[in-house]
Amino acid sequence: MSLFPPTLEILIDKFASLPGIGKKSAQRLAFHILARDESEVKAFAEALLLAKQSIYRCRVCQNLTDTELCPICSDPRRDSKVICVVSDPKDVVALERGREYQGLYHVLHGVISPMNHVAPDDLMIKELVARVAEGEVEEVIMATNPDTEGETTARYISRLLKPFDVKTTRLAYGIPVGSNLEYADDATLMRALEGRREF
Amino acid sequence: MSLFPPTLEILIDKFASLPGIGKKSAQRLAFHILARDESEVKAFAEALLLAKQSIYRCRVCQNLTDTELCPICSDPRRDSKVICVVSDPKDVVALERGREYQGLYHVLHGVISPMNHVAPDDLMIKELVARVAEGEVEEVIMATNPDTEGETTARYISRLLKPFDVKTTRLAYGIPVGSNLEYADDATLMRALEGRREF
Numbered sequence: 212m213s214l215f216p217p218t219l220e221i222l223i224d225k226f227a228s229l230p231g232i233g234k235k236s237a238q239r240l241a242f243h244i245l246a247r248d249e250s251e252v253k254a255f256a257e258a259l260l261l262a263k264q265s266i267y268r269c270r271v272c273q274n275l276t277d278t279e280l281c282p283i284c285s286d287p288r289r290d291s292k293v294i295c296v297v298s299d300p301k302d303v304v305a306l307e308r309g310r311e312y313q314g315l316y317h318v319l320h321g322v323i324s325p326m327n328h329v330a331p332d333d334l335m336i337k338e339l340v341a342r343v344a345e346g347e348v349e350e351v352i353m354a355t356n357p358d359t360e361g362e363t364t365a366r367y368i369s370r371l372l373k374p375f376d377v378k379t380t381r382l383a384y385g386i387p388v389g390s391n392l393e394y395a396d397d398a399t400l401m402r403a404l405e406g407r408r409e410f
Numbered sequence: 411m412s413l414f415p416p417t418l419e420i421l422i423d424k425f426a427s428l429p430g431i432g433k434k435s436a437q438r439l440a441f442h443i444l445a446r447d448e449s450e451v452k453a454f455a456e457a458l459l460l461a462k463q464s465i466y467r468c469r470v471c472q473n474l475t476d477t478e479l480c481p482i483c484s485d486p487r488r489d490s491k492v493i494c495v496v497s498d499p500k501d502v503v504a505l506e507r508g509r510e511y512q513g514l515y516h517v518l519h520g521v522i523s524p525m526n527h528v529a530p531d532d533l534m535i536k537e538l539v540a541r542v543a544e545g546e547v548e549e550v551i552m553a554t555n556p557d558t559e560g561e562t563t564a565r566y567i568s569r570l571l572k573p574f575d576v577k578t579t580r581l582a583y584g585i586p587v588g589s590n591l592e593y594a595d596d597a598t599l600m601r602a603l604e605g606r607r608e609f
Binding site for chain 1: 413414415416417418420421423424428429430435437438439440441442443444446448451452453454455456457458459460461462463464465474475476477499500502503506507
């Protein structure tokens with residue numbers, strides 16, 4: 212005998228299928244849903260469907276958007292000569308928060324990772340090469356994460372872009388602003404020394 | 411400028427409105443939804459609505475059910491002379507897991523908690539008194555949590571049931587089976603001593 216009614220069990224299973232949510236949390240969330248007003252639950256269900264149905268990848272930069280061309284690609288004030296390559300839409304948000312970068316983006320939607328069976332063809336790399344091949348781009352900034360997979364992906368792409376007349380650069384490594392030297396790891400310290408600049 | 415498309419922001423907000431899910435986790439969940447097949451997202455949305463619309467409280471024991479009378483209350487093999495009072499539907503599941511208890515349940519849907527503005531009238535206490543008043547019940551087992559609020563609620567209810575010819579009992583306190591005396595807290599040890607039984 213199943214202990215919760217079937218429709219409740221199904222909802223618990225749905226929550227438990229989300230990443231990082233175990234059986235116990237899924238139960239807690241399902242009970243929370245039952246305690247909500249029906250109109251709120253309806254709004255939640257609609258938000259799920261609407262997001263899924265209305266969000267596409269931008270035709271140019273592959274970032275998530277609800278228009279054919281994303282707001283950044285369609286902004287004439289942005290510098291279309293510079294492309295910043297990131298692995299994830301969240302990285303665009305992080306970079307935009309700085310309000311400094313004026314170029315465009317290219318979202319790979321992942322990194323090359325043999326361990327997780329992600330090959331270059333699974334990423335939006337062909338689309339990047341096609342953008343660069345058009346000839347307008349002058350610089351491609353690699354801004355994948357500073358870990359092994361991010362690094363490998365950045366190198367792979369910069370090698371692919373060699374034939375084109377384009378500068379490829381990498382985000383600087385170093386001590387995070389506001390952090391404490393004492394707690395910096397060795398690899399970061401070495402990179403910070405290597406990358407030292409004159410005042 | 412909002413950085414994610416509006417429909418995505420709405421979905422992130424919906425996830426963030428769930429208990430225990432912060433802004434970062436909500437983003438992760440929303441991105442996960444975008445990566446799922448549309449049919450799966452549809453199934454999730456339907457599960458939300460269906461659970462909300464089809465789950466009621468059992469007319470008798472107030473446990474969650476999708477029928478007017480829950481499977482336990484409508485099972486003729488259960489002993490209707492004993493009612494076990496719990497604060498939460500999850501506690502019924504925990505007790506049923508033991509496959510030992512043969513009586514019925516009564517779910518309070520909370521505990522008396524002045525701190526959280528939960529008064530006795532907010533709980534299913536009147537419904538319990540009405541069941542006992544019918545005269546068929548011989549024993550009411552208080553199985554609220556062994557904390558201050560659970561204890562207060564159990565005492566409050568047992569006082570309410572005094573006028574009726576019914577035995578009220580409390581789950582035994584003591585050392586959990588399989589645990590280590592060394593790590594038991596003082597209060598539990600004292601209760602275990604108090605409640606000691608002859609072999």
